[in-house]
Amino acid sequence: MLLSVLLWAASVLDWKSQGVHARPATTTAARRDDAKIDWGSVRCPVENSLETLPTPTYPSEKGMFLVCTELIINATPQEIYHALFDFRAYPTWSSFVRDIALPPEVVRTPEDVRVGLVTRFTTTGIVPLLNTTSVEIVTVMKGAFGDDDVGEKNTSTSPPYLMATWRYDDELHGTASRSEHPSILVDRGDGTTLYTSYETYFTGPGTLLLLPFKQTLQKQYTQQGLDLKAYVEKAK
Numbered sequence: 308m309l310l311s312v313l314l315w316a317a318s319v320l321d322w323k324s325q326g327v328h329a330r331p332a333t334t335t336a337a338r339r340d341d342a343k344i345d346w347g348s349v350r351c352p353v354e355n356s357l358e359t360l361p362t363p364t365y366p367s368e369k370g371m372f373l374v375c376t377e378l379i380i381n382a383t384p385q386e387i388y389h390a391l392f393d394f395r396a397y398p399t400w401s402s403f404v405r406d407i408a409l410p411p412e413v414v415r416t417p418e419d420v421r422v423g424l425v426t427r428f429t430t431t432g433i434v435p436l437l438n439t440t441s442v443e444i445v446t447v448m449k450g451a452f453g454d455d456d457v458g459e460k461n462t463s464t465s466p467p468y469l470m471a472t473w474r475y476d477d478e479l480h481g482t483a484s485r486s487e488h489p490s491i492l493v494d495r496g497d498g499t500t501l502y503t504s505y506e507t508y509f510t511g512p513g514t515l516l517l518l519p520f521k522q523t524l525q526k527q528y529t530q531q532g533l534d535l536k537a538y539v540e541k542a543k
């Protein structure tokens with residue numbers, strides 16, 4: 308409780324100081340240059356840590372809180388990547404994401420999914436008895452189709468990985484809340500994949516409202532990983 312108060316105070320101060328400088332929203336491409344990150348080596352911090360993780364759109368910004376899940380899936384990175392971008396199929400396997408609304412030009416998923424695609428997710432279980440909706444924009448598709456630009460280091464020694472990312476859009480130019488959700492799929496070389504999936508929530512008044520739901524969000528992300536594992540392993 309005390310911790311929440313401290314975090315809240317810290318974030319309000321931080322938010323105000325950002326307001327003074329009134330930094331314009333930098334483009335993703337520009338931001339990617341300042342922080343080259345080896346995404347294939349990103350892992351969840353230890354449980355209950357206050358550490359957060361960088362994301363592709365906001366690589367050098369300090370997160371306010373993080374939810375993160377990591378597990379080994381008995382499928383290839385390509386098979387999991389396919390499932391992550393098969394937005395139409397989510398209601399058939401996910402107990403968290405109940406629906407993903409897509410613009411009319413997106414007929415087939417994952418084939419018609421592109422970086423910049425604007426979707427509306429309907430999720431359940433965050434607030435009891437209510438569905439929550441959020442606009443999510445695809446930001447990284449490092450995989451079998453689409454854009455390969457993830458601003459990564461030249462790490463020819465790291466194991467190969469694929470990456471699927473979307474960011475939350477508050478429809479207020481990020482002034483209320485910014486968060487982004489990367490899923491990183493590291494090839495373990497034996498037909499299995501290390502799935503690391505997280506969402507970093509950045510400082511903002513909207514993020515403060517979400518803070519009390521952190522444990523619930525963590526529970527839902529953990530369950531989402533288990534649902535995904537069950538789904539792709541069953542499809543094999």
Ligand SMILES: *[C@@H]1O[C@H](CO)[C@@H](O)[C@H](O)[C@H]1NC(C)=O
Pocket residue numbers: 405406429431436437438
């Ligand atoms: C939540 O969304 C799902 C899928 O769109 C729908 O079937 C369900 O009735 C909704 N529940 C509530 C409480 O609105």
Ligand SMILES: *[C@@H]1O[C@H](CO)[C@@H](O)[C@H](O)[C@H]1NC(C)=O
Pocket residue numbers: 461462463
């Ligand atoms: C990465 O480094 C290797 C070894 O130095 C080099 O051969 C390769 O061209 C580099 N790749 C890129 C994309 O810069």
